[in-house]
Amino acid sequence: MLKLLKYALYDILKSRFAIIYTVFLALVAISIYQVSDDLSKVSLSLMNIMIMIVPLISAVFATTHFYNNLEFIELMLAQPVKRSQVFLSQLFAVILMLSLSILFGFGLPMLLWGADSSLITLLAVGVILSAVFTGFAFLASVLTRDKAKAIGISLALWIYFSLVYDGFVLYIIYSFADYPLEKATLGLVMLNPVDLGRILMLMQLDISALMGYTGAFFQKFFSSNMGLFIAGGTLALWMLFPNFFALRVFRKRDF
Amino acid sequence: MIWYQIRIMKRYLTVFLLLLFLVSTAEGFSTVIRISPGQSIQEAVDRAMPGDTLRVAPGTYPQSGIVIRKSLVLIGEDYPVLDGEMKGNVLVIAADNVTIQGFKIINTGKSNMDDSAGIKFFDSKNCVIRDNILENAFFGLHFSNSSGLTIIGNQIHSGAVREFEVGNGIHLWKCKNSFIGNNEVSGHRDGIYLEFVTNTQAKENLIQKNMRYGLHFMFSHDNSYIRNTFKNNGAGVAVMYTKNVLMKENRFEENWGSSAYGILLKDISDSEVIGNIFLKNTVGIYMEGSSRIEFTGNTFRENGWALKLMASCDQNTFKANNFTQNTFDMSSNGSVVLNTITENYWDKYEGYDLDKDYVGDVPYRPINLYSVIVEKIPAAVMLWRSFLVTLLDRMEKILPTMTPDQMIDQSPKMRPYDIG
Numbered sequence: 001m002l003k004l005l006k007y008a009l010y011d012i013l014k015s016r017f018a019i020i021y022t023v024f025l026a027l028v029a030i031s032i033y034q035v036s037d038d039l040s041k042v043s044l045s046l047m048n049i050m051i052m053i054v055p056l057i058s059a060v061f062a063t064t065h066f067y068n069n070l071e072f073i074e075l076m077l078a079q080p081v082k083r084s085q086v087f088l089s090q091l092f093a094v095i096l097m098l099s100l101s102i103l104f105g106f107g108l109p110m111l112l113w114g115a116d117s118s119l120i121t122l123l124a125v126g127v128i129l130s131a132v133f134t135g136f137a138f139l140a141s142v143l144t145r146d147k148a149k150a151i152g153i154s155l156a157l158w159i160y161f162s163l164v165y166d167g168f169v170l171y172i173i174y175s176f177a178d179y180p181l182e183k184a185t186l187g188l189v190m191l192n193p194v195d196l197g198r199i200l201m202l203m204q205l206d207i208s209a210l211m212g213y214t215g216a217f218f219q220k221f222f223s224s225n226m227g228l229f230i231a232g233g234t235l236a237l238w239m240l241f242p243n244f245f246a247l248r249v250f251r252k253r254d255f
Numbered sequence: 256m257i258w259y260q261i262r263i264m265k266r267y268l269t270v271f272l273l274l275l276f277l278v279s280t281a282e283g284f285s286t287v288i289r290i291s292p293g294q295s296i297q298e299a300v301d302r303a304m305p306g307d308t309l310r311v312a313p314g315t316y317p318q319s320g321i322v323i324r325k326s327l328v329l330i331g332e333d334y335p336v337l338d339g340e341m342k343g344n345v346l347v348i349a350a351d352n353v354t355i356q357g358f359k360i361i362n363t364g365k366s367n368m369d370d371s372a373g374i375k376f377f378d379s380k381n382c383v384i385r386d387n388i389l390e391n392a393f394f395g396l397h398f399s400n401s402s403g404l405t406i407i408g409n410q411i412h413s414g415a416v417r418e419f420e421v422g423n424g425i426h427l428w429k430c431k432n433s434f435i436g437n438n439e440v441s442g443h444r445d446g447i448y449l450e451f452v453t454n455t456q457a458k459e460n461l462i463q464k465n466m467r468y469g470l471h472f473m474f475s476h477d478n479s480y481i482r483n484t485f486k487n488n489g490a491g492v493a494v495m496y497t498k499n500v501l502m503k504e505n506r507f508e509e510n511w512g513s514s515a516y517g518i519l520l521k522d523i524s525d526s527e528v529i530g531n532i533f534l535k536n537t538v539g540i541y542m543e544g545s546s547r548i549e550f551t552g553n554t555f556r557e558n559g560w561a562l563k564l565m566a567s568c569d570q571n572t573f574k575a576n577n578f579t580q581n582t583f584d585m586s587s588n589g590s591v592v593l594n595t596i597t598e599n600y601w602d603k604y605e606g607y608d609l610d611k612d613y614v615g616d617v618p619y620r621p622i623n624l625y626s627v628i629v630e631k632i633p634a635a636v637m638l639w640r641s642f643l644v645t646l647l648d649r650m651e652k653i654l655p656t657m658t659p660d661q662m663i664d665q666s667p668k669m670r671p672y673d674i675g
Contacts, residue, residue, distance in 0.1 A: 030388035044640070052642055173634050181634040189637060198641060209513050209537050210559040210582060212629075212637045216513050218637070 001085045004076065008093035011069065019099050021057060025105025035112045040205050043118040046106065047125075051194060051220060054102065054126050055133040059154035062094050062137030066146040074255050091138055091243060096207045100128035111160045118204035125197040128235050132193045133158065135242030142249045161194045169195075182217040192229075193238040200231060260662040283365055295320050296337075311335045312360070319363070323348045331357035331586050334388060339363040345392075346376045351380040359388040370422060373411075374395035376404070384409060394422035395443060413442035418466040418489070423448040427455070435460060445471040446488065462486070468493045469510075470558065480505055491516040491536060510536045517558065520545045527551075530674060533558055539581070542568050549576055552674050560626070569593035573609035577622070578602065578670045585621035585662070590632050592661040599669040605652075608669045619667040622658045624651035 012018055032045045066073075069090060075091040076086045076122035103123060110119055133154075171190050174183055189195045202211070203222045211218070265516040285306040290299050292314030299309055300323055308328040312335060319339040323329075323346065336359045339345040343364045346355065355374060357480040365370035372394035374384060381403040388410045389395045393409035398404060406425060415421035424440030426448045427433065435457040440446040446462030449472035450453065460467040460483045469485030470492045472478070479501035479629050485492050491510030494500070500523060507517035530552040533539035539558040542548075543565040548597035553576045555561035562573075566589025573595065579602040598614075606615035625644050628635050638644050651658060 045671045048640060048645075049322050051640075129269070163646070166638050166641045170628075170635060170638055170643065171639075173632055177634070181560045185634050185637045195641065199637065202640065206511065207559070207582070209515075210509055211639065212513065212633050214636050 001089060004081070004085060005022055005092055007136065008069070008089050009096065011072070012015035012093055012097045015068075017061065021098075022105045023060075025101060026108060029106045029109040033109050039116050040118065040207065043116070043201070043205060047117070047198065050102075050106075050122065050126050050129075050217065051198050054098075054129050054163060055158050055194060056155075056244065058098050058130045058133035059137045059158045060099070062134040063141050063147070063151045064188050065094055066090065066138060066141040066148065073215075077255060083251050084247060087138075087244055091134065091246075094134050094138075095131050098134065099127040102126040102130065113188040118201065121201055121204045125201055128239060129193060129197055131239045132235075132242070135239065135246060139242045139249070140241040142253055143145055143245050147255060154158055162193055165193065184213055185214065186218065186221060190234045193235060196231060196235060224234045277611060292316060293336075298324075300327065303327055307464045315675075319343055319345050321346050321355060323350055325350050326352040328354040329356065329358070330354070331359070331387075333357075334359040336361060339371075341365065343369060344372050346374045347377070348375065348379055348382070349377040350381065351535070353379060354383040354385075355387060356383070356385050357387065359390070360392065363392040365393045365395070365420065367422075370394055370397060370426075372426070374514075376401050380403075383407075390414075392422075393509070394426050395424040395440065397422075397426045398430050398433075399428045400428075400430070400488075402431045403434065404430060404435075406433065406438060407436045411438065411440045411443065415442060415466070418444055419646045421466065422461065422463070423471075424465065427452045431455065434458070439463075441465060446485070447471070449473075449475045449478070451475065455479075456481065457483055459483060463481055463488065465489060469507075470494065473653075476500075479503065484508065485510070485517075487511075488515075490514055491518060491538075493519040494523060495521040495523070497522075498524045501529060502526070502528045504530045505533065506532045506538060507539070508532075508534045512537060516541045520548070523548060528553060532556070533561070538563050541565075542571070544568065546570050548572075551572070552672065554579075554674055555584075556580055559583065563587070564594065565589075566591050572597075573597070575668075575672055576596050576600070577674065579671065583626045584622065585626045586626040586630050587622060587659060587662060587665045590659040590661075596662070596664045598666050598668060599664055600671045601664065602671075603670075606667065613669045615667040615669055618663040620652070620655060620658060621661050622662050623648050624657055627658055 027048055029046060036042055049223055073086060077083065106123060109247060136157045137154045141150045144150045189199050199218060200222065203219055263593035267480040282375060284425050287308045287309050288299055288303055289314040290296055296316060296318055303309060303323040306347050311331045313333040313412055315336045315338055317338045317340055319342045334357060337345050339362045341364055342460050344359050360373040363373055373392035374388040375394060375397040376382060379401040385407045386408045386485040391414060396406060398402045411424045413421050421444050423445040424447065425435060426439060433455045433578040435447065439461045441464045443465050444467045445459060446465045446469045452475040455478045457554055458481045460587055462483065465487040465488045469488035473495045475497050479498045481503045482505060488510055492507060501628055509593045510517055514536045516537045517533040520542040524546040526548045526552045527549060532554045535557045537559045539555045539561040541563040544567045546569050548571045550573045555578045556579045560583045561578050562585045564585060564587050566587060576599045578599060582657050584601060584603060597654050601621060604615055604619045606617040608615055624647055
């Protein structure tokens with residue numbers, strides 16, 4: 001397993017994508033740090049970029065990676081190793097690389113120019129979103145045999161979670177505006193890892209004072225131990241569920 | 256005959272001179288009474304004649320409920336401490352021409368029954384309260400039905416933790432023709448509270464970290480507020496039911512919280528708000544039911560909302576203000592617009608200026624779609640900063656459908672005004 005992971009990681013590093021991604025994130029972070037002097041502004045801008053970019057890159061990169069390594073995977077499957085180990089080594093390699101890119105790309109400028117708790121949350125949310133969307137991408141990859149189709153499914157999932165779902169939520173809120181919606185919206189937030197990550201970030205910033213009654217309700221929920229536990233548990237489920245499902249399909253798939 | 260007249264004149268002259276002498280010595284006889292620790296200030300006050308000066312030596316005087324009913328000048332030397340020992344008022348004054356200067360007044364009672372205060376005035380005229388230090392008072396300075404007050408250079412601080420444990424710093428009820436200047440108030444309920452106060456000026460006061468409002472007035476017409484700083488108060492500044500107010504060059508800073516406002520204007524009319532700075536407030540200005548107010552030369556910087564202009568406001572003018580780095584420039588709860596917004600600088604303006612007259616060629620819309628949605632459905636705030644909302648705002652900018660189409664600045668400036 002460790003040996004497989006090592007080869008997979010080595011393979012990713014060879015593709016130079018990891019370096020480009022890290023440098024890109026670092027450049028974004030550096031430019032934002034240069035433009036604004038206020039830490040909470042920095043984390044807001046970084047969050048805006050991260051919420052969009054990180055899931056997209058994760059989804060696309062994980063899908064292409066899977067198909068690029070399909071031959072290697074097939075070769076490994078001919079060896080006396082467990083299928084789950086082959087799958088998990090690829091999965092962990094991708095998640096590890098994406099996470100490290102975020103940690104280095106965003107983390108180094110933070111070490112240089114300072115960070116607060118909101119920026120630490122930002123890093124954590126970034127890592128979690130990478131894991132979630134890598135899971136989706138692998139699921140899409142094992143479900144189809146066509147690379148283009150798999151990328152299509154990954155992108156569709158990305159669009160769904162960062163755009164369509166929010167439109168759907170807005171529609172629900174609009175339709176039921178006369179009812180107390182705080183708990184309902186909280187539930188809706190839990191059903192989308194991107195939204196959950198965004199709200200967790202916003203709650204860390206003092207800008208949450210602008211969010212009125214709903215904001216205060218969220219603030220109360222996410223600052224309680226129970227709320228943090230539920231949010232953390234939900235995010236963990238979001239990370240585990242697609243990966244687990246992909247693993248199950250992979251095990252039974254006929255290559 | 257002539258001699259007789261001269262004699263009479265001489266007599267008159269003598270009498271006149273005698274009178275003059277008496278009057279002048281009466282002035283001269285206005286004595287200075289010295290009080291040192293251990294003596295009762297109340298007894299000294301009772302013995303004194305109107306016009307006397309009482310000089311209080313340094314030290315601690317554990318005395319409360321001192322009542323003054325004649326024109327006296329009380330001067331503390333090197334801040335003698337009047338300790339109320341948590342019982343009622345410390346000084347109670349009901350007389351004209353009283354001066355209280357240089358005292359340190361601590362530990363009044365804490366009761367809403369008698370509104371315990373450090374210094375309390377009733378029915379007084381032309382009094383001066385200057386350079387006193389008040390600590391841990393329930394109300395700091397409390398005035399009712401008085402006029403011609405000069406309240407300058409006092410420092411009023413309270414360490415209360417909760418709002419109901421403390422009264423207002425400077426409290427005026429039914430007063431007129433007064434001046435409140437250079438005072439510092441912190442830790443009280445309201446910093447300055449005025450009710451039925453007219454023709455009064457508040458200048459260069461520093462009001463910060465109070466539980467509720469920095470400045471709070473109602474039914475107080477014809478007053479002016481100049482170069483005051485209201486900073487980090489629980490709910491900012493709230494003023495109501497008043498006309499003819501002048502607010503000039505004040506700073507409203509860091510009033511941050513879910514129900515805090517730089518300034519909340521409710522039913523204010525015929526007023527001027529000029530050259531103020533609104534910095535880092537949740538809401539810079541919140542207005543409802545206000546009419547004919549002119550806002551000129553103000554700076555709105557780093558606020559959540561620079562302006563919340565409710566549809567119940569009319570004939571207000573916003574001209575030549577700077578709006579920079581606010582999360583939202585403006586929001587409103589209706590589509591009817593009866594106010595004028597013109598010639599302001601907006602840092603979010605993306606128009607162009609072909610004829611180089613420093614005025615943008617296309618109008619600016621200060622209200623964006625999302626703030627309209629949130630005003631209608633507060634729960635929609637959960638989508639804040641999501642990709643969808645950014646996209647919707649972009650589309651609305653190009654093709655306005657939901658935002659009030661008259662709420663526009665027809666001549667937005669390309670460059671900020673050089674004000675603060």
